[in-house]
Amino acid sequence: xxxxxTTDAPKRGERSSDLRIVxxxxxxxxxxxxxxxxxxxxxxxxxxxxxxxxWGVVAEHLTAPAILRGVGVTILLTVxxxxxxxxxxxxxxxxxxxxxPVLAYLARGYIWAxxxxxxxxxxxxxxxxxxLFPTIGLPVPxxxxxxxxxxxxxxxxxxxxxxxxxxxxxxYMAEIVRAGLVAVDPGxxxxxxxxxxxxxxxxxxxxxxxxxxVIVPPTxxxxxxxxxxxxxxxxxxxxxxxxxxxxxxxRNFHVIELLxxxxxxxxxxxxxxxxxxxxxxxxxxxGRTVRSTSRREARRA
Amino acid sequence: MxxxxxxxxxxxxxxxxxxxxxxxxxxxxxxxxGRSGSGKSTLLRCVNHLxxxxxxxxxxxxxxxxxxxxxxxxxEIREREIARRRSEIGMVFQRFNLFANLTAWENVAxxxxxxxxxxxxxxxxxxxxxxxxVGLADKAHLYPNQLSGGQQQRVAIARxxxxxxxxxxxxxxxxxxxxxxxxxxxxxxxxxxxDGMTMIVVTHELGFARKAADRVVMMDxxxxxxxxxxxxxxxxxxxxxxxxFLAHWADHSAGTEKx
Numbered sequence: 001x002x003x004x005x006t007t008d009a010p011k012r013g014e015r016s017s018d019l020r021i022v023x024x025x026x027x028x029x030x031x032x033x034x035x036x037x038x039x040x041x042x043x044x045x046x047x048x049x050x051x052x053x054x055w056g057v058v059a060e061h062l063t064a065p066a067i068l069r070g071v072g073v074t075i076l077l078t079v080x081x082x083x084x085x086x087x088x089x090x091x092x093x094x095x096x097x098x099x100x101p102v103l104a105y106l107a108r109g110y111i112w113a114x115x116x117x118x119x120x121x122x123x124x125x126x127x128x129x130x131x132l133f134p135t136i137g138l139p140v141p142x143x144x145x146x147x148x149x150x151x152x153x154x155x156x157x158x159x160x161x162x163x164x165x166x167x168x169x170x171x172y173m174a175e176i177v178r179a180g181l182v183a184v185d186p187g188x189x190x191x192x193x194x195x196x197x198x199x200x201x202x203x204x205x206x207x208x209x210x211x212x213x214v215i216v217p218p219t220x221x222x223x224x225x226x227x228x229x230x231x232x233x234x235x236x237x238x239x240x241x242x243x244x245x246x247x248x249x250x251r252n253f254h255v256i257e258l259l260x261x262x263x264x265x266x267x268x269x270x271x272x273x274x275x276x277x278x279x280x281x282x283x284x285x286x287g288r289t290v291r292s293t294s295r296r297e298a299r300r301a
Numbered sequence: 302m303x304x305x306x307x308x309x310x311x312x313x314x315x316x317x318x319x320x321x322x323x324x325x326x327x328x329x330x331x332x333x334x335g336r337s338g339s340g341k342s343t344l345l346r347c348v349n350h351l352x353x354x355x356x357x358x359x360x361x362x363x364x365x366x367x368x369x370x371x372x373x374x375x376x377e378i379r380e381r382e383i384a385r386r387r388s389e390i391g392m393v394f395q396r397f398n399l400f401a402n403l404t405a406w407e408n409v410a411x412x413x414x415x416x417x418x419x420x421x422x423x424x425x426x427x428x429x430x431x432x433x434x435v436g437l438a439d440k441a442h443l444y445p446n447q448l449s450g451g452q453q454q455r456v457a458i459a460r461x462x463x464x465x466x467x468x469x470x471x472x473x474x475x476x477x478x479x480x481x482x483x484x485x486x487x488x489x490x491x492x493x494x495x496d497g498m499t500m501i502v503v504t505h506e507l508g509f510a511r512k513a514a515d516r517v518v519m520m521d522x523x524x525x526x527x528x529x530x531x532x533x534x535x536x537x538x539x540x541x542x543x544x545x546f547l548a549h550w551a552d553h554s555a556g557t558e559k560x
Contacts, residue, residue, distance in 0.1 A: 185398070185401075187394060187396055187398035188398060188400060188401065190351060190394070190398060191392075191394060191398035191399070191400065191457075191460075192400070193351065193384070193387070194349060194351065194387065194390075194391075194392040194394075194461075195388060195391075195392075195411070195412035195416065195460065195461065195463075195464055196384045196385060196387050196388020196389075196412055196416045196464060197384060197411075197412060197415060197416055198380055198381055198384045199380060201415055201416075205400075205411065205415065206400050206402065209402045210401055210402050
């Protein structure tokens, strides 16, 4: 075979190890990256030296007792309304699959109404419940109302927030839980029924534990969304983080500084939740059973 | 011990069972053969009330599984009572249906603990005994997805046996298995048959029917067309559909599997 310049064939006496493999060079990446970094630095510099942002005020308020209390309320609202949402969601999802058509349609109606209206509207609605029912009580027909209270003493900004956020979360959680229940192979419940378990035992011991894998990841998302949605309760003086910040800046007019404080807190909490969700999903990942088994066997050995 | 009398079952407008009569004596093994769609699986599922029936009666030791007779009507009974009666019938499914969230021994121990309220330690040691009986004592701590199909099906048999059933129903127990795994499951079933378990087996394994069955029952289009000892059915089939069925599945059993 004749040696020509156009052939890639190895030259006589040449070893492959003498050749170096060079990936495609992207020369444009370096200047572009530098340009973006420069723009970002410029922006941060502009923020840092902006005379309209008093960084001292930001630092001072970041751990102010009022703000910390607001953070506490925001966390409490998130946790409590998600708990309400999860319980309501499981119950609604199970009812939706019930053989009783009245219960099934009731569950559908609940999901329809609470997913179909903005949560902001629901919050304001619950806050103004007193306009619709001035008193709340347990009426006993023909006798008297045995237990009556003024609606406005029960419905504070906080309870209205809890009702609004919890009931709204329940409607979304119901769909998430239902997706999880549907994802479990029907053969699983059939086998459980065949060994003599009741429908309730089957649901608790077999179906729900398996549905969890499908339910947990989107539930984590819901928690993170809820953390930020809870800021909406500022419109009904929910005494959460944003409400507190608004109260403070309405007095000292450091609007931007307090919004920065609020944002720092939200982003910190969201980061923690994201890390938690990541850890939880790793535990529920399909490989989990293999690892937990080997750990169990390691313990036995 | 099992009496099926003129049982009818419809799904929508299609009639799946068109009046089925079948008697199974205690300790006997009945193999149910038939083309797919002939109603064999539906009949099994009616026996333990996984399906309700539209007519006729099914009695086990003189009692209905899902009904109670008052006058000339059969009223469906409460779920808890059905579950209790159903626990006396073991069922093995084509697709194993082992509980995916539980290990092998937990699969076997669950129903005795939850339904029979056996103490945890007792349920566990019984589960271990049963796994040993199906040759899987060393796999007790593995999850279903870590077991082969044949091993899963043997665990499923142990799970059914854990409730001390009077009657075992097998719904095509080897149809979802790779050919080389069929034998281990059939061996466990043969053992059971020799130990005197009352069994109804829906299967295409003619070899198993020949070896283990006291009677072979052939279903076609929702009715029973043949009911006789295997030697009679295999050598002198009375019905044309039986001959066609045997010809088809004899090839399969001989190892020349049709794709």
